[in-house]
Amino acid sequence: xxxxxxxxxxxxxxxxxxxxxxxxxxxxxxxxxxxxxxxxxxxxxxxxxxxxxxxxxxxxxxxxxxxxxxxxxxxxxxxxxxxxxxxxxxxxxxxxxxxxxxxxxxxxxxxxxxxxxxxxxxxxxxxxxxxxxxxxxxxxxxxxxxxxxxxxxxxxxxxxxxxxxxxxxxxxxxxxxxxxxxxxxxxxxxxxxxxxxxxxxxxxxxxxxxxxxxxxxxxxxxxxxxxxxxxxxxxxxxxxxxxxxxxxxxxxxxxxxxxxxxxxxxxxxxxxxxxxxxxxxxxxxxxxxxxxxxxxxxxxxxxxxxxxxxxxxxxxxxxxxxxxxxxxxxxxxxxxxxxxxxxxxxxxxxxxxxxxxxxxxxxxxxxxxxxxxxxxxxxxxxxxxxxxxxxxxxxxxxxxxxxxxxxxxxxxxxxxxxxxxxxxxxxxxxxxxxxxxxxxxxxxxxxxxxxxxxxxxxxxxxxxxxxxxxxxxxxxxxxxxxxxxxxxxxxxxxxxxxxxxxxxxxxxxxxxxxxxxxxxxxxxxxxxxxxxxxxxxxxxxxxxxxxxxxxxxxxxxxxxxxxxxxxxxxxxxxxxxxxxxxxxxxxxxxxxxxxxxxxxxxxxxxxxxxxxxxxxxxxxxxxxxxxxxxxxxxxxxxxxxxxxxxxxxxxxxxxxxxxxxxxxxxxxxxxxxxxxxxxxxxxxxxxxxx
Numbered sequence: 001x002x003x004x005x006x007x008x009x010x011x012x013x014x015x016x017x018x019x020x021x022x023x024x025x026x027x028x029x030x031x032x033x034x035x036x037x038x039x040x041x042x043x044x045x046x047x048x049x050x051x052x053x054x055x056x057x058x059x060x061x062x063x064x065x066x067x068x069x070x071x072x073x074x075x076x077x078x079x080x081x082x083x084x085x086x087x088x089x090x091x092x093x094x095x096x097x098x099x100x101x102x103x104x105x106x107x108x109x110x111x112x113x114x115x116x117x118x119x120x121x122x123x124x125x126x127x128x129x130x131x132x133x134x135x136x137x138x139x140x141x142x143x144x145x146x147x148x149x150x151x152x153x154x155x156x157x158x159x160x161x162x163x164x165x166x167x168x169x170x171x172x173x174x175x176x177x178x179x180x181x182x183x184x185x186x187x188x189x190x191x192x193x194x195x196x197x198x199x200x201x202x203x204x205x206x207x208x209x210x211x212x213x214x215x216x217x218x219x220x221x222x223x224x225x226x227x228x229x230x231x232x233x234x235x236x237x238x239x240x241x242x243x244x245x246x247x248x249x250x251x252x253x254x255x256x257x258x259x260x261x262x263x264x265x266x267x268x269x270x271x272x273x274x275x276x277x278x279x280x281x282x283x284x285x286x287x288x289x290x291x292x293x294x295x296x297x298x299x300x301x302x303x304x305x306x307x308x309x310x311x312x313x314x315x316x317x318x319x320x321x322x323x324x325x326x327x328x329x330x331x332x333x334x335x336x337x338x339x340x341x342x343x344x345x346x347x348x349x350x351x352x353x354x355x356x357x358x359x360x361x362x363x364x365x366x367x368x369x370x371x372x373x374x375x376x377x378x379x380x381x382x383x384x385x386x387x388x389x390x391x392x393x394x395x396x397x398x399x400x401x402x403x404x405x406x407x408x409x410x411x412x413x414x415x416x417x418x419x420x421x422x423x424x425x426x427x428x429x430x431x432x433x434x435x436x437x438x439x440x441x442x443x444x445x446x447x448x449x450x451x452x453x454x455x456x457x458x459x460x461x462x463x464x465x466x467x468x469x470x471x472x473x474x475x476x477x478x479x480x481x482x483x484x485x486x487x488x489x490x491x492x493x494x495x496x497x498x499x500x501x502x503x504x505x506x507x508x509x510x511x512x513x514x515x516x517x518x519x520x521x522x523x524x525x526x527x528x529x530x531x532x533x534x535x536x537x538x539x540x541x542x543x544x545x546x547x548x549x550x551x552x553x554x555x556x557x558x559x560x561x562x563x564x565x566x567x568x569x570x571x572x573x574x575x576x577x578x579x580x581x582x583x584x585x586x587x588x589x590x591x592x593x594x595x596x597x598x599x600x601x602x603x604x605x606x607x608x609x610x611x612x613x614x615x616x617x618x619x620x621x622x623x624x625x626x627x628x629x630x631x632x633x634x635x636x637x638x639x640x641x642x643x644x645x646x647x648x649x650x651x652x653x654x655x656x657x658x659x660x661x662x663x664x665x666x667x668x669x670x671x672x673x674x675x676x677x678x679x680x681x682x683x684x685x686x687x688x689x690x
Contacts, residue, residue: 049077049078050062050063050076050077050078051063051078051079051080051081051082052082053082053084053090054081054082055082055084058084058087059087060087060088060090062076063076063082063090064076064090065079065090065091065092065094065095066089066090066091066135066136066137067091067092067095067098067131067135068095068155069091069095069098069099069106069135070092070094070095070097070098070104070106072094073092073094073095074092074093074094074095075092079092079093079094080093081093081096083096083127083128083131085128085131085132085136085207086207086208086209088208089136089207089208091131091135095131096127099127099130099131100127109134110127110130113125113130113133113134114130117129117130117133132206132207133206134206135155135206136206136207137152137153137154137155137206137207138152138153138157138158138159138204138206138210139151139152139153139207139208139210139211140153140159140163140164140167141164141167141211141214142167142168142169143165143166143167143168144168144169147168147169149169150211151167151169153173157173159204160204161201161202161204162201164200164201164202164203164204165201191235191320191321192235192236193231193235193237193241193243194221194225194230194231195221196217196218196221199217199221200214200217203217222243222244222245225243225244225272226244226248226272226685226688226689227685228268228678228681228682228684228685231243231271232268232314232317232681233314233317233318233321234267234318234321234322234450234453234454235271235321236456237270237271242271242272242273243271243272243273244272244273244688246273248272248273248274248688249272249273249274251274251275251489251490251687251688252274252275252276252277252487252488252489252490253269253274253275253276253277253488253489253490253491253492253687254276254277254278254279254476254478254486254488254490254491254492255276255277255278255279255491255492255494256278256279256466256469256478256491256492256493256494256495256505257278257279257280257281257287257493257494257495257662258278258280258282258285258286258287258455258460258462259285259286259287259288259289259494259662259676260286260287260289260447260451260454260673260676260677260680261287261494261661261662261663261665261676261677261679261680261683262278262280262287262492262494262661262680263278263285263451263454263455263458263680264454264661264676264677264678264679264680264681264684265492265494265661265680265681265683265684265687266278266454266455266458266460266680267454267455267458268680268681268684268685268688269684269687269688270457270458272684272688274687274688275488276458276459277459277461277486277488278458278459278460278461279461279464279465279466279478279480279486280460280461280462280463280464281463281464281465281466281630282462282463282630283462283463284462285451285452285455285460285462286303286447286448286451287303287494287496287631288303288304288496288625288631288634288635289301289303289304289446289447289448289451289673290302290303290448291305291446291447291448292531292621293446293448294619295531295533295568295574295576295619296533296574296619297569297573297574298533298568298569298574298576299444299445299446299448299568300446300531300568300576300578300621301443301446301447301529302529302531302621302623303447303623303625303634304447304672304673305442305443305446305447306440306441306442306443307326307440307441307442307443307673307674308436308440308672308674309435309436309437309438309439309440310326310436310438310439310441311436311437311438312436312437313436313438313674314674314677314678314681315443315447315450315673315674315677316438318450318453319443319450322449322450322453324443324444324445324449324450325444325445326441326442326443326444327441327442327444327547327570328439328440328441329439329440329441329442329547329548330545330546330547332546332547333546333548333549333550333564334542334543334546334549334550335348335403335406335549335550335551335552336542336549336550336551336552336608337399337402337552337554337608338551338552338554338604338607338608339607339610340607340608340609340610340611342542343399343403343552347399347400347403348403350400351396351400351403351404351407352407354404355404355407355408358381358384358385358388359381361384362377362380362381362384362424365380365384365424366424366425369425371425371641371642371643372641373425374423374424374425374426374640374641374642375424375425375640376419376420376421376422376423376424376640377415377419377422377423377424377427377640378418378419378420378422379420379424380424381408381419381424399552402552402553402554402555403552405552405553405555405556405559406550406551406552406553406559406563408559409553409559409560409563409582409583410563410564412559412560412582412583412584413527413560413563413564413580413582413583414671415427415525415637416523416525416526416527416582416633416634416635416636416637416671417523417525417526417583417637418583418584419583420584421523421637421639421640422523422637422638422639422640423637423638423639423640423641423642423643424640425643426638426642426643426644427637427638429638429643429644429667430644430667430668430669430670432644433667433668434668435668435669436669436674442547442566442568442570444570447673464480464481464484465480465481465630466478466479466480466481466495466505467479467480467481467505467506468505468506468507468508469491469493469505469506469507469508469658470508471491471507471508471509471654471655471657471658472508472509475487475488475489476488476489476490476491476657476658478491489657490656490657490658490659490687490690491657491658491659492659492660492661492680492683492687493505493658493659493660493661494660494661494662494676494679494680495630495662496524496630496631496632496633496662496664497519497522497524497633497636497650497662497664498524498631498632498633499630499632500519500650501519501520501524502632507658511654512654514649515649515650515652518645518646518647518649518650519646519650521638521639521641521642521643521646522636522637522638522639522642522646522647522650522664523636523637523638523639524632524633524636525633525634525635525636525637525671526586526625526626526633526634527580527581527582527586527625527634528580528581528586528589528622528623528624528625528626529578529579529580529581529621529622529623530562530578530579530580530581530597530598530601530620530621530622530623531568531576531577531578531620531621532576532577532578532598532601532602532617532619532620533574533575533576533617533618533619533620534575534576534577534615534617534618535575535615535618536575536615537572537575538575538609538612538613538614538615539565539567539577539609540572541612542609543567545572546567547566547567547570548564548565548566548567549564549565549608550563550564550565551563551564551565551579551604551608557584558585559583559584559585560581560582560583560584560585560586561581561585561588561589561600561604562579562580562581562600562601562604563579563580563582564579564580565577565578565579565605566578566579577605579601581597586626590626590627594620594621594622597622598617598620598622602614602616602617635663635664635670635671635672636663636664636670636671637670637671644667645667647664647665647666647667647670648667650664650665651665651666651667651679651682651683653683653686656690659683659686659687660683661676661679661680661682661683662676662679663675663676663679665679666678666679666682
């Protein structure tokens with residue numbers, strides 16, 4: 001007669017779970033037998049049966065259900081199937097059914113979660129995801145220094161940063177505590193350095209993975225700090241507080257150039273605990289950032305002052321850190337003709353559409369073209385334009401032609417060059433990468449506030465133009481013009497592209513042919529600015545509060561001469577206008593003195609506001625970037641026959657010793673202060689890692 005024990009075994013072997021198959025599946029049957037185990041109690045031989053987790057690699061002999069959701073929960077007993085989340089986290093089939101089966105009490109809760117997850121999550125709303133997201137218990141570490149043990153909170157306790165900061169073993173917790181629901185997007189961020197101690201209380205995640213996260217947080221913070229993802233910008237770090245461990249401190253670095261790229265790298269490396277010396281040729285810091293604060297009540301940038309796209313832009317982050325206001329540009333820009341008439345917006349809209357259509361045709365043309373087949377952008381636009389006129393029979397009016405030249409002048413301003421030199425194939429190469437979204441803004445106090453903060457506490461040697469860099473030995477030897485030598489393990493070169501092209505610094509060994517070819521395949525673009533302060537705001541009645549207004553050129557030869565005038569005081573209290581000379585027009589003003597350039601500009605303004613008296617300015621400046629011996633340019637562009645790859649080649653380090661940064665090394669964000677800054681952060685990360 002069969003014993004009860006044998007009958008139990010037989011019943012267990014042929015239960016109705018999916019794992020139980022007829023005996024022909026001998027391998028699976030053997031596996032099943034291996035996973036079912038019985039234990040006898042010491043008194044009387046009664047049996048407690050349990051089932052092992054069938055997950056490959058799971059070492060737990062007797063799983064315990066963490067969910068305890070169903071009244072029939074297996075707890076640490078037998079279930080027809082264990083669901084594996086980790087080696088220490090399982091839930092039983094009974095608790096699975098409690099949420100997954102439509103007739104069970106937990107089904108509505110699962111479906112409500114599933115709806116939210118589907119709208120916001122990036123993975124499938126599976127039962128396992130539900131259990132991990134909603135049912136896993138929280139783990140918290142005792143804050144007593146002599147204890148530091150990890151404890152599991154009961155299901156009704158939701159972990160908060162406050163609990164994580166203060167928890168001690170045995171403390172009584174308020175079971176009515178609700179999770180913190182403040183809008184974290186509304187809170188100021190990045191105003192002080194992040195440390196593991198600050199981060200750990202905010203690691204709010206269910207399950208044992210929180211223990212691993214806490215153990216790894218220091219390593220993660222160091223990695224993200226080195227990459228410039230956190231603890232970046234203009235954070236103030238104490239002299240005894242370094243953002244990276246001592247392993248990184250045994251380096252010395254010389255940085256050539258105190259512009260945005262050089263100062264960004266210097267600030268990062270200094271905060272890492274690395275010794276940095278900055279050598280700057282000029283008698284000031286900033287490079288192509290140079291603010292003029294001599295105008296009454298208004299700061300005017302002789303160089304950069306506009307931020308293109310604020311969302312996630314590191315410049316916007318630094319403005320937040322410093323409490324700097326940024327003025328969002330309005331969209332209105334009336335185009336005023338010489339003679340004073342405001343152009344009909346429908347004409348502007350039509351020619352803007354035609355202008356963009358020309359660029360679209362260029363984009364189609366270049367798809368199958370190699371670098372050897374490249375042509376100048378201006379030449380290609382003219383060719384497409386003439387073909388359109390011939391094929392369509394459309395005739396544009398003289399005014400429409402002039403408005404088209406206005407849009408072309410804006411393109412030359414964006415490129416920093418005449419379109420006769422710009423590559424038709426690669427003129428907008430960076431647009432193939434994600435760009436910063438958001439508003440275009442005016443940095444009202446100027447970039448110099450950021451530049452000065454980045455430079456705070458750094459070892460910067462002004463009037464120290466570098467003559468040569470010798471990296472042939474174990475250390476780098478840098479010599480400046482007066483013969484003074486500096487030695488370091490690494491050197492970062494951030495001088496403008498124009499100086500590299502002209503060989504202003506002698507390298508030993510010389511730069512490779514590949515790098516020199518890349519350097520010369522880019523153009524050193526140039527624009528010049530003029531700013532004027534007037535006794536009163538004579539333009540207000542016509543412009544009616546707009547942030548800028550356009551000047552329609554009377555002919556192609558006048559294109560680029562003061563195409564747009566910017567009102568530099570968004571508060572409309574002070575009377576300062578700024579305009580730009582771009583494209584072919586730059587060469588035409590290079591031979592003129594400042595007073596002659598002023599007269600040209602005033603002649604334009606008096607044509608635009610012919611119906612009224614335009615007063616003489618009380619103050620003005622004209623920039624001369626092209627003749628500055630240590631700058632010689634505004635920003636880079638891709639010349640005909642070149643490609644965006646040149647930016648990456650210029651950025652390549654040499655032998656882990658010589659590094660390069662600057663806007664002309666940033667393929668994604670060239671021509672901008674943001675691009676220069678990010679290139680400095682990029683190189684600081686590389687230098688720290690070597």
